Amino acid sequence: MVTGEAIAVLANPGAGRGRHRAVLPGLVRQLGDSGYDVQVLHAPTAEAAEQACHRAVADGAAALVALGGDGTVHLALQAVAGARIPFGVVPTGTGNDFAAAVGVPAEPLVAADAVAAALRDGRQRRIDLARVSDAEGRGRWFGAVLAAGFDAIVNERANRMRRPKGPRRYDLAIMLELARLRPRAYTLVLDGQTHEFPGVLVAVGNCASYGGGMRICPDADPADGLLDVVVADPLGRVTLARLKPRLRSGTHVTDPRVHSYRAREVVITAHDIVGYADGERIGPLPLRVGCVPGALRLLS
Template sequence: MSSPQEDPRQTPTQRSFAFLVNPTSGGGAAPAAVVTVARILRDAGAVVDVTYSPGPKATLDLVAAAVERGDVVVSVGGDGMLSSIAGEVARLGGVLAIVPAGRGNDFARMLGLPESPEEIASVLLEAAPTPTDLLEATLADGSTRVVAGSVYAGVDAQTAALVNRLHWLPKKLQYPAATVKSLATFRPTTYTVSIDGLTRSFLGATVVVANSGYYGKGMHIAPNASVDDGELDVIVIEAAGRVGMIRAFPKVYDGRHVDLEQVHVFRGRSVTVAGSPPVAMGGDGEPMAALGAEPVRIDVRPGAVRILR
């Protein structure tokens, strides 16, 4: 059998797919998203296997088995689901695809992926496997975490935690409501940020180390970011008055926030961040260990994983 580096099942019409589904993504939207896409693929002659995520360790075992068979590994869920398997697909040399079915779907938005089942199926059948950058975060305890979109600390990490408690709100209101609440209660942190060896300090509300330009369900936090350039965009938002920050918040959706005086944008390949006092940290909607005096290092992994896009 050909190695996974050489093909995901030769020609597109012969592709086989291993769908890994997070059944809780998007408030339970993921299973419904699978049905139509899988039917279209099977009607086109593709082999489709669907598995609902049985837990982190078992899911990685499923990834390994799928890559060994030459299947395209399909993440069905949100950004957290994608990041949970992207690193393993990259390590094994497999091919990854995305069926966006989460609350945010920000990495899919960055890639310009469609939303309709028919268009998604067309991408899976016809798109070429394209090398795509990832992030790798090395935490203070020495453990590592691969992330597709961004790692962030401060107000935005607190916002992500609040979103998980606002399911009673309509989806389109969850992130804005959580953000406003976080901005109204945040306490500034002194961030020490080193980018390719050059160190700066800021009294700030948040720091974002971005591969993807989008996070928080459509916020264009890093408007110049690219997943193909082998670089990271670092966004530092200095502490300002709460009322001013709340008023400026809508600018994040179209990227105009980068013109504000308190917003700084940098670029580099390797970034370390520390915070005092400690502050919440997250990656692609999932919580990570708190950011404290011991720095976290984030490196770009250029072209680490091939994605159908």
Template sequence: MAREIALLTNPTSGKGRGTRTAAIALPRLREAGFHVRNLAGRDADETLELAQGCVADGVESLVVVGGDGMVHLAVQALAGTETALGIIPSGTGNDVARYLDLPRSDPQAAADVVVGSRTRRIDLGRAGGQYFVTVLAAGFDSKVNERANAMSWPRGQMRYNLATLAELRVFDPLPYTLELDGEVRQVEAMLVAVGNGESFGGGLRITHGASLDDGWLDVVVIKTMSKLGLVRTYPQLFTGKHTRHPQYEHHRVRSVTVAAPGIVAYADGERIGALPLTVDVAPLALKVLVP
């Protein structure tokens, strides 16, 4: 009897690249002997319903074609279940695919990872009733995310770079109240990031060193600095060298509550909700397919 998996595509991912990518991956999966449900939602609500239906029906794996936003949606259905998440990357940032060392520009090679059926379990973050895989951004970074999501051009990392420069002109430091595993701390900062993984925005390693399966959240505070200092520090986010900056602060916690005025938090590039928010770790809550 053929093993059943689902291929769930975001048809708008990468301005239609999702559909083209699925068309490459699907034959490879069927050739390998899988019975594949080939699905695509018209919007986020329908896509989530399709994902939940697949999990309820007991498919072996839910394979998503898209970027971190599509992964985020699928995780809401998969967290705490035995259905594994597979990823055929076709998004803009693809940070989750980067974490898992998945091929990000070769759909057939990504499909081969699904065929291999090797799994591991990873932690998830949880905030505002939603699970996330990457980083919860709450400050300058979430403002950049909000601006980048509203831009139709350019694609890829350059969109985040331009959004960063635009936001930098108008951003002022924020007064934060943090409750770190019960310990309250007040600090003025440019941003607070809560990482389950170590990067967002296409490789910006804001919570550099965060592990996906250690049962901890990594909280990074970038305290007040000049706008010129922030510009000079920004390129270091791609290498993790920002951890040497004197305004960098790092905590490892099981739970953190973040409060600051006028900030909407994002995670996996998706809107989570206005602060204050409590973020918890859900240890080993997600099964994923890996090389």
């Protein structure tokens, strides 16, 4: 049991190819110096990790800290979103898009020190989160970006593949999906206003980037109470391949075939597409996404 005198730490042993192993002892020490006991949540699966976070919050933990990447943050958000418990992030993942967007230092031990200082000083900052629901009303929180176009299709393909292992599987999935690229018929409802269009790329961002720094929604601000929506018209294989590198700088939105919107609530409908948020599988479209202002109390 994690009591109100303890800080719970969710550590992903696989994040960033095991980077957390070198960081965890220092993080525990720094948090302990804040005057709290520290309990590391050990869980063999993602489902067990999420359940452990919920138990820690229910037991009245003083704070929850995620040590890992966007996937680890995603699991922890399910427990702390909308709750009074403060949340800290120490980025050690391959992709740390949420941490970067909310100003967490990239160096893990510096981030750990910032979390410990915020605990000592009682310093918290309110951050928006997004809430996504499927057609049956099942909901998930996410912090960074929901992908519902080509990138989501690639993720779904890669998750079905058993080999090759590692990043090469994702690269192969991109090649396979580029070969069968075709526009999809989308219906997008933004704050009640309906847009119908063919497209190849749809993303809904609470934060600017996904995939380890691809700034798909470059103007997204996780403290403005709005979601940024970026869509791309039908594009050929060569054009899409040339556009993708521009995501690193966010300059793709200057292309006349790319369109940006802002809304408090977004409903996305298309056939045969599974949405992914924070890199995690959410479920088939249609999906409803709403911005929940100040849903997270960030230790910062």
